Amino acid sequence: MKNWETVMQLVGDGESGRIEILRGQSEDNEWVFKTKEREEAKQYPNFLEAFKSLRTVWNHVTPSFLNSLYREQVWDELTNEGLTKENLKPWAKSCLPEMFQVAEYIKASSKTVVFTGAGMSTESGIPDFRSRSGWWKQVDPRTVATIEALEQDYPLFHEFYSMRMRSLQKIKPHDGHNILAEWEKRGLVHLVATQNVDGLHQEAGSQHVEELHGSIKQLKCQQCEKEATTDEFLEGKPCSHCGGKLRTCVVLFGEALPQQAWKQSFETIKEADVVIVIGTSLEVYPAGELPFLSNGKTILINLEEVENDFDVTITGKAKETLQRINELLVIVE
Ligand SMILES: [Zn+2]
Structure with a gap:
């Protein structure tokens, strides 16, 4: 074993003294962990095992150094073990x-x-519709979520928003x-x-x-602005008031915010x-x-x-x- 380095240092009151967890690399490049005051004692295959071996001192020490790689593991372990609020506080500052x-x-x-x-x-x-992997039917939403599409290619516009509205209905x-x-x-x-x-x-x-950027849960008529329902839109109905095209209240590319x-x-x-x-x-x-x-x-x-x-x-x-x-x-x- 070579090149031991400290990954956690704990400062204790009284008997606990100073405790460290170190890691070193074995010949096949695996990390191995040990605690300092037990030089000859057993080594641990991962950080968490070494940390758990110090369980009895958790309430009596303050972490003065903690390698950022292990912060979340330590925090999860401590919260799972139900430490009191007061005892968690110094750990919280080091872990998160x-x-x-x-x-x-x-x-x-x-x-x-x-x-x-x-x-x-x-x-x-x-899904993020603006990201490339989120593109629908290989169509860039920036060409569908527009005033031009609404006015000149309503079937495509309607299909795009119907798809988005249906996919949102299942989402919580x-x-x-x-x-x-x-x-x-x-x-x-x-x-x-x-x-x-x-x-x-x-x-x-x-x-x-x-x-x-508006709301997909609200619908209106593009012509007279009268409100409409999601069902009316999904059924492909025109505005019940003036016969105009229905749309969501999502701000389209080219529209004012x-x-x-x-x-x-x-x-x-x-x-x-x-x-x-x-x-x-x-x-x-x-x-x-x-x-x-x-x-x-x-x-x-x-x-x-x-x-x-x-x-x-x-x-x-x-x-x-x-x-x-x-x-x-x-x-x-
Ligand atoms: Zn209308």
């Missing part, structure tokens, strides 16, 4: 430092705005949507501004939602202490400008790493990340 920070920001904020994009809905099973909000709705009830979130048109935030129970939703979002973000952007890298103008209207803390939760100016960046899935931050809200205080 960014999320812990976010939980602290949320707790301290008097106005928090959440801004969501396509990545918020992917864990509910909604996930726990991340539920957590945001719950935070609103608890006074921790004041507005959800979303680029999504799927209505999942409202379905989860969020009351204050601004839909920046809904002024009221944007204005409301602008104003609330300007006053916000915390803006949390989830599931979009916000590279598109004008959405990209929105979070930075706030003088408060800006947080980005996104699966893809992108260069950005946010105060805190968490690379991860929306649902998982929100679940963890929600756990941490109980511990922060």
Whole structure:
């Protein structure tokens, strides 16, 4: 065994002293783990086994170093083992430092705005229609979701939105949507501004939602703007009032963005202490400008790493990340 390196260091009170977990590479390049104060004792085939061997000291030590590779494993193990809130706190800071920070920001904020994009809905099973793999019938939605298609090729326009509406009927909000709705009830979130048109935030129970790109759950006549139902649209009926073409209230390429939703979002973000952007890298103008209207803390939760100016960046899935931050809200205080 060669090149032992420390992957976790724990500082204890009194008898616990200082404890380390080290890893080294065997001759066939497998990692092997050991704990420092038991130099001659047995080695462990993975980090978690070594960590579990220290179970008796978990409540008496504070982690002073933890390799980021093992943070989530440690956190999952500790939460599964039911440590008390007080004993979890020092671990939370080491295991989930960014999320812990976010939980602290949320707790301290008097106005928090959440801004969501396509990545918020992917864990509910909604494909991203703008991505190449999500393209429908090899047709680029940017050529179908347009005013031109609505006016000049209504059958194709109608087929595209019927397909999207039918696929959405089976889709439910996930726990991340539920957590945001719950935070609103608890006074921790004041507005959800979303680029999504799927209505999942409202379905989860969020009351204050601004839909920046409109809604696929609302339908209207293109000619007289009278409201219509999903069934009328799916059955291919014309407007019951004027005979015009029915359409969803999703903003089409080439159409103006809904002024009221944007204005409301602008104003609330300007006053916000915390803006949390989830599931979009916000590279598109004008959405990209929105979070930075706030003088408060800006947080980005996104699966893809992108260069950005946010105060805190968490690379991860929306649902998982929100679940963890929600756990941490109980511990922060
Ligand atoms: Zn009409």
